[in-house]
Amino acid sequence: MSGGEKQMALIARSLACDPKILILDEPESNLDFKNQITVLDVLSKLRDSGICCIFNTHFPDHALRTADRALLLGDDGKCICGKTGDIVTEENIQRTFGVKVKILSVTSGNKTVKTVVPVSTVQSDGNF
Structure with a gap:
């Protein structure tokens, strides 16, 4: 499983609890360029669906x-x-x-x- 796939699996696992707020620590770190964008796009979609996404980034x-x-x-x-x-x-x-x-x-x-x-x-x- 790639780093991006692992990151997406962790996000999916977090969503299983139907959270109102999702807190992520550098969710795009150690990912290749494509997977960084994929994770950011998922966060944008979650935000647009009403889930508060708090994340830190460099x-x-x-x-x-x-x-x-x-x-x-x-x-x-x-x-x-x-x-x-x-x-x-x-x-x-x-x-x-x-x-x-x-x-x-x-x-x-x-x-x-x-x-x-x-x-x-x-x-x-x-x-x-």
Whole structure:
């Protein structure tokens, strides 16, 4: 069984209890590119069906793709929280991760996806 299949089996097992909230720890980690997208698409469908999906990720573009709301933690323990598009910004990513990025929108057919493109590393104290 592949990593993606194992991850999907774990999510399916969690859904057997008919939860209102699903909490996942880096559900896309250690998966190949296709399975990362598959897991994120499943989370989006669960969200759309009324299940609250809370997950942490180290990939800002995964949050932009999937989450309605986001929380960024600074190195100083402070955090910012709100609508994903308001929180996962070029400025906040640079401040949090020390990476200068550009956030781009890509449209294919009737679907628009935001993606985060790293430009360079920068000095950052990781604080808000």
